[in-house]
Amino acid sequence: MGENAEAAPAVPAEILDPSGGANQTRVRAYNERLVMTLVRRHGGLSKAEIARRSGLSAQTVTVIIRELEAEGLILRGAPLRGRVGQPSTPMHLNPDAVLSLGLKIGRRSAELVLMDFVGTIRRQARATFAYPMPGPLLAFVETGLAEIEATLSPAERARIAGFGVAAPFDLWSWAPEVGAPQAEMDLWRDVDLQAEIARRVPWPVVLQNDATSACAAELVFGLGPQYPDFLYVFIGSFVGGGVVLNSALFTGRTGTAGAIGSLPVQGRDGRTVQLLKIASIFRLENLLRADGIDPKPLWYSPDDWVDFGRPLDLWIEDTAAALAQAVVAAASLIDFAAAIVDGGFPGWVRERIVAATRAAVDRLDLQGVLLPEILEGAVGSRARSIGGASLPLFSRYLLDQNVLFKERD
Amino acid sequence: MGENAEAAPAVPAEILDPSGGANQTRVRAYNERLVMTLVRRHGGLSKAEIARRSGLSAQTVTVIIRELEAEGLILRGAPLRGRVGQPSTPMHLNPDAVLSLGLKIGRRSAELVLMDFVGTIRRQARATFAYPMPGPLLAFVETGLAEIEATLSPAERARIAGFGVAAPFDLWSWAPEVGAPQAEMDLWRDVDLQAEIARRVPWPVVLQNDATSACAAELVFGLGPQYPDFLYVFIGSFVGGGVVLNSALFTGRTGTAGAIGSLPVQGRDGRTVQLLKIASIFRLENLLRADGIDPKPLWYSPDDWVDFGRPLDLWIEDTAAALAQAVVAAASLIDFAAAIVDGGFPGWVRERIVAATRAAVDRLDLQGVLLPEILEGAVGSRARSIGGASLPLFSRYLLDQNVLFKERD
DNA sequence: CAATAAATAAATCGAATTGAATTATTAATC
DNA sequence: GATTAATAATTCAATTCGATTTATTTATTG
Missing domain, CATH: 1.10.10.10 (Winged helix-like DNA-binding domain superfamily/Winged helix DNA-binding domain)
Structure with a gap:
C-alpha cells in the first residue's frame, strides 16, 4: 500500500481525531x-x-x-x-419566546429583519445602492437597528438571542461584473465584518455566506422538513447555494459547500463557463442595459419586477439550461432528494425558471442519474435575511448532532 | 410563500422527523x-x-x-x-480478535478475501470470467469459501464477524460496453444477491456498491484518517466512487452517493459524455482491441499490467482530462480536502493517472474553486474486496454517529 | 525526597427507563 | 340515563446506568 514516494501530499500526513466523547x-x-x-x-x-x-x-x-x-x-x-x-x-x-436579528448584505441592497421564534418577520429595514461599501453599510446597520429597536418594548429587546449576518464571500471579487469600482470594493478586503458588527451590537454575531443562509432558511421554514437532503440554489446578483444532508446544513470544512457559482457548465454557444456567469441577476442587468433598458427597478424590490420581455425570456432560458446542468452534475455526485431554487425575484419569475429548468433537464443525458425533484423555494426573495436571522437559532435551539460531541481543542 | 399550484411535487409533502432521541x-x-x-x-x-x-x-x-x-x-x-x-x-x-470476509464482484473477475481486525488480508481466492453470471458466481463463493475455511482453526472460524459484498449497481446495465450478452446479464435482474449469499453462509451479509466499498477501505485503512472529507474515485471496468464527509462514509438516501460515473464531462472532441464512457477500463480494453491487442491480460491480475504503449498513453490522458473535470465539478459543490484516485491497475498506472490529472486540472477555469489535493489511493487494486470485508466492521466496531440515535420505524 | 504522570477505586450525580397509578375521556351495555 | 369497560395521556416513584469528581496508589525521573 502507498508505494508513491514523490507524490507527497502538500499537507503533512497527520491523523485527525474524530470528534470527542458523548455524555x-x-x-x-x-x-x-x-x-x-x-x-x-x-x-x-x-x-x-x-x-x-x-x-x-x-x-x-x-x-x-x-x-x-x-x-x-x-x-x-x-x-x-x-x-x-x-x-x-x-x-x-411560543412565538414570543425568542427574537433574532438578520442582516443580509447584497451587491445592490441590504436588508435587516427582526424575526420571531416561529419565523415571522416582525420588523424590517432596507437600503439599496449601486455597490456596497463598508462605511455606509455599517451606518445602515446602526440606523436600521435604532429604527427597529425604537419600536420594541424592553421585554422584547431582552429576548433577542443574536444577530446573524448573511453576506457573500469575497465581495471584492467580480467587481467588474457588477460595475463597481475595484478600488472601492477592495476596501472590503480589510474589513472584519463579524468584528465590526459585534462592536456595534450587544448580541452574539454569527456570520455566514448569504446563499448558505438562504438555504438554512429553507431548511427550517421552507421545504426542509420534507426533504432530508437537498441542493439549494439561490439566484441573487450572483448565484450561490447550499447543501443539506441528513436534514442538517452541510457547510463543509471551509464553509463553502454548495457555493455552486464556480461549477462549469456549457453556455448557449457550447463554450464552457462558470455557472455564475449565466445564472446570475447581474447578467440580466447587463442584458437589459444592452437593450437600453434601465435595470435599476430590479434593485428596489425583488418582489415587484415588471415583465422585461425579450431580455428576461432569454435570461430565464439560459439560466434554466445552466441550472439543469448543475442539477445533473450535483445529482451524479450526491443523490439529493430535491433541488430547490429560489432567488431575489418575484414568485412568477421563480416559477418560470423552475419550469424551464425541469424542461431543460429532460434534454440531458440522464442514464444512471437519479434525478432530484426540482422545486420552487418556499421562503422567497427574503430567504437570505430570514436565513441570517435563523443563524442564532441554529446555535442555540435547533437540532444539531454536534451538540452530542465534545468540542476539540 | 409557495404559490405554485400545478408544480406539485411527485412525493406527498410529508414531514420527515429527525432521527430519534439519545440515551x-x-x-x-x-x-x-x-x-x-x-x-x-x-x-x-x-x-x-x-x-x-x-x-x-x-x-x-x-x-x-x-x-x-x-x-x-x-x-x-x-x-x-x-x-x-x-x-x-x-x-x-488485537489483530486476531475479529475476522471478516469480503467478496468483490466485478465484470471481469471476482475476489474473496479474509481480513483480520487491523486490515491484513489473511486468505484470498480469485476467479476471472468474460462476464459474471449468477450461477457460476455463487458457485465460486461456495468453493472459495470452502477453500479458505479449510485452512482455518475452529477458533478462527468462530471469530468471523460477517460477510461483506462489494458489487456494482445494476450489473445488467451497459452490457454492450463490456461485450456481454444482454440476455445473460439480464439474469441478474431477478437475483437478490444479499439473500442468495445469506442463504449460503452462516454470517450476517452486508451488500454495498463496489466503489463505495473501496472508498470505505480507503477511509479506514488508507488516507482516510488524514482527510475528514474526500471524494474517492475507483477506476474499474466502470468508474465509480464514494464520498466521505466528517470522516464518515456518506452513502446518501439511495446509497448511490459518489457514483460519479454519470457525471457529464467533455471528451477529447468537445462533446459532452458521461465520465464512465471515458475513465473506465472497458474503454482501454476497446482501445486495445482496436489496435489488435488482446486485452485479457488486464483481467488476470490488476497488479501485473504490461505497458501497452500508445493505447494506454491515450487512455491515461483522456481519463485524466475527464477526471480533472469531475474533480472541479465536485469541488464546486463540496469543498473536499482531497480527491483520492485508485483503481484496478498497478501502482505505476495510478501514479501516471494522478500526475496527468493534476496537470489537467491546472488547464481548467479555477476561479473561486477551492481545489482539493489530488492523491493516489493508499489501498490499491484490492480496495473493493478489502472494503467489502470492512463492511461488517463498520456495522459493529467502527465509529458511527448513528449509534447514538434511535432507529426510526 | 519532591515532582510528575498514569491508573484506578469509591462516591456522586444526572438523566433515561420502568412500572404503577391517576385522570379524563369515549364506547358499549343494561 | 346510569353503569361499566376500554383506551389514551400523563405523571410519580423507584431503578438503573454510565460519566464525572475526588481521593489514593503506583511508578517513574531528577
Missing part, C-alpha cells in the same frame, strides 16, 4: 433540541406524540417539556377532545 | 467505538492519551478499556518508560 449532559441538550424541533415541525404536538416520534419514554418527555415550559419556550394549547382516552394537550412553540 | 446506553456504545477508533488510528495509545484525545474522563476510559480487554478486542503493550511519572501502557487492537 449525559450532552444527551439532555440534544434531546431538548430534538423535542423543540419536533414541536416546531408539526406546529403542535402532545407529549405522547412527541414520545412516539422521538422514541424517548413518555416520562422523559414530561420532564423535558416541563423544563422548556418553565423557560417560556413552549406553551400548552387547548386540550383536544373527541377521541377515546384522556384528551391530549398540544404543545406549541 | 446512556447509546452513549456507551458510541464511546466504545470512539475509543477503538482512536486506538486503531494511532496503533497504540495509553489510557491517559485516549482520555485526552476523546475528552472523556480517565476513569471512563479505564472502564471502557477494561471491558474491551475482557472481550479480547484490545491488548496491552509493553509499558513505556523513560519519561517522568508512572510509565504508560499502550493499548493495541
